[in-house]
Amino acid sequence: MLEIRWHGRGGQGAKTASLLLADVAFNTGKYVQGFPEYGPERMGAPITAYNRISDEKITIHSNIYEPDFVVVVDESLLEPVDVTKGIKEGGAILINTDKNAEEIKNSLKGFNGTIYTIDARAISEKCLGRYFPNTPMLAAAVKICGIMEDEAFLREMQGSFEHKFASKPEVIEGNMNALKMAIAEVGK
């Protein structure tokens, strides 16, 4: 079973990203969970969301304390939130930042696992004209977690976007480009 923890800010779409990831994994035939940790927080507050992905039925209903992967949607959370807490031996963290892994390492309080970075802002602004970190973050997460092959993922998302954006097909291409660019650019 793969366990993933998301850190984001309310309103930024970390919850949506976790649900999208669950969707992608679901479509590959897996058992999935996608759920946020709920409180009365409003826009801007740090929030946490989770995914479990497994070939077996999942019965556990608790938060995830020892994730295989952590995804940080907003770089500014590195300071106030202990984002690397509990990451499993051999686990990894993915951070949305314009820095590279080496540069960001100092902000991770001695974390020794693998660090991936992705500049979701640049990708989003380039491909979508606005800052929607979700799409590139999802692609990067799928890539580093090894949930499915790139090709299959892109095929899957093409279908999903065609459905989701049926009324505004013009945005599909930009979203697909954002995915592709994220897959290509996510780096250690």
Place this chain on the structure above:
Amino acid sequence: MAIRDRLSGNEAVAIAMRQINPDVFPAFPITPSTEIPQFFSQYVADGKVATEFITVESEHSAMSACIGAQSAGARSMTATSSAGFAYMWEVLYVAASCRLPITLACVNRALTGPININCDHSDAMGARDAGWIQIYSENNQEAYDNFIQAVRIGEHADVQLPVMVCQDGFITSHAVENIELIEDEKVKAFVGEYEPEEYLLNAAQPIAVGPYDSSAYYIEHKRNQAEGMIKAKDVILQVAKEFKDMSGREYGLFEEYRLDDAELVIVVINSTAGTAKAAIDSLRKIGVKAGLLKIRVFRPFPMQEIAKALSGKKAVAVMDRCEGFSAAGGPLFAEIRSALYDASDRPMAVNYIYGLGGRDVTTGDIEKVYSDLADMATSGEAGETYRYLGVRE
């Protein structure tokens, strides 16, 4: 052919409601059940149901409108949580005493004092003696399946009682998980039409509902009402059997997980049962004879069946997601231990109050409980029966 999908518990229940296509749905939002009427209102807006959706101004009015509608001859349902559920409390009794098979999706959340939006069972447990059938659900699948069965159970001629289907707030209501849905036509055929024998809108025979009942009759009415609850046990099993024929999924009054040869047993309700199953699997690998009894039907309470299932076990931990203050224990413990009084080979039993206000419960917590049970079994001493799990001392 079942429809494989992934849904949150709330959406799953909303879909069950759409498939049932109730006549009247009065609703008032409260976290975490709010999404249910939200999803449903979209079905109304899109013409997918023929329901009269009434956006009432409170939960008290939601249940009151359900009572009016159901008495009038219409199938009605609603959803609520926590304080909203508590606000309905007075009229929950009326719904049951009027023998109205209303269905309620209760998304369990802690009662206020202080305010908290997360899961515990103090809301539903507070109304355990309101005369409603109570069915609990471990996950989205069970919430969906139970809701479909609830309509049939409540409306059965031998029962004629309202049914609430509970699931854990946020933990399952907002978690997206895999689910197998049943085709719309099959659900429709399964629940059938609501055809009450007598109802307000029957022009041929006016009726009067909700009398002032003097002491000359009140206790007979209550005894008559209790009979519906007594008979509900068989009806629940009968409906479960038909449901299995349709869906392949099996339900009883409670679920036994690796219980047969278990020596150490946890009794628990809703989502924590799933976490316990995972803990049991790992404990079994290291030779611990751990087992689980998961309550599905809390009202009517399957007392004899539980006594039989727990007879001969060494130690039992009953977990209450609801404070009992200075009662014999939490509500589940008080009843389980009472059931055990008649067991032929009575196990030791202790109570754990846990998970209040959404406090997370991990497999590690569950393992700790089994470890306590193992100590009890070894020492032969139960020790303190009224325990807390994970409270900072």
Place this chain on the structure above:
Amino acid sequence: MKKMPEINESINWKEITPGGTVYEAAYSLKFKTGDWRSIKPVFNEEKCKQCLLCAPVCPDCSIPVVAGKRLDFNYDYCKGCGICAKACPFDAIEIVKDEK
């Protein structure tokens, strides 16, 4: 159609109507409130001009009106409040002590 059982204080829990629902309209007509009365109205048909002003003021529906004409009091239900006598402009209703 559900049949209304005869209900009295010897009925057992199996026979009693579930929830206290009653399947027969105006069942209260079986309950005579006339014995609550200590005074009673007496109708003087001769003085009556059939203006009917007494009829709507009766809280106990004890002044039957048929085809525009009032009939004598229905003493099964009259509680002897006296409103009708006051409402009558023609002194056609006299209040007397009710000797039972």
Place this chain on the structure above:
Amino acid sequence: MAYNFKEVMSKPDRFNGGHRMCAGCGAPLAVRGVLRAVKEEDKAVIGCATGCLEVSSFVYPYTAWSDSFIHTAFENASAMTGGVEGAYNVLKRKGKIKDTFKFITFGGDGGTYDIGFQSLSGAMERGHDMVYVCYDNGAYMNTGIQRSSATPKYADTTTTPAGSEIQGKQQFKKNLTDIMVEHNIPYAAQTTFIGNFKDLHEKSEKAIYKKGPAFLNVLAPCPRGWRYETEDLMEMCKLAVDTCFWPLFEVEDGNWTLSYEPKTKLPIEDFLRPQGRFKHLFKKGNEHMIEELQREVDRKWAKLLDKCNAK
């Protein structure tokens, strides 16, 4: 339709003897009067809030109602009846019901002005096709004459007793009819029992047959709570309207109409004097209280005239 008193009175009652209201109670007059406005061929479902009327008109197994009747609690009559109306709409759409049904709910001032106010407000705002009838007797009579927000100022009740320091209730009565008008409902009216009940009948007819929610506020004297002789009920109502303590008016689609203007507007004293609950006001030294009540009646009456002429 012109009011034919004899014809209307010849209709069978839809509320029946055998109920256990007090001798001389005003509430059954309101019920009988409102229900006479339902066409004989139409069916009705009657809702009721807990209160004197409910606990006296349906003491198991004795229902006094000819129509289907439902009571469940004190504060929820409007929501409950809204549910019945919702059921009717859907069952009618589905072809399961052929007859025409009307929905009428009764509540005392406790169940209307106070504990049932939220439910009433909600139901009126949502626009259920129903009539809410308040039989206003100005206190919680069912539980033994405790004050309500409909109790007139200075009335002696069991929770606002006239004592040496405090002389009865200290607040003016709530203007509920006005508040209901402000819900923008198609019809709201205030009435009571006078003459041949024409006013009550015509208002009931409009309330019942006008599409959408309607509110009727019916002053219904309570001989026990007001402390007057039972036989004087009609006199009490007449004094209430002739002193302008309880003006008769209606508001149809936002248009205010005065239904009755006293030939001579009587002083409020005339309404107060026959009632035991105001006895203390006639003690020496309390004259200013009556003057205060008169000023309030005058103020409200002027305001009402203004509204009714303003259209």
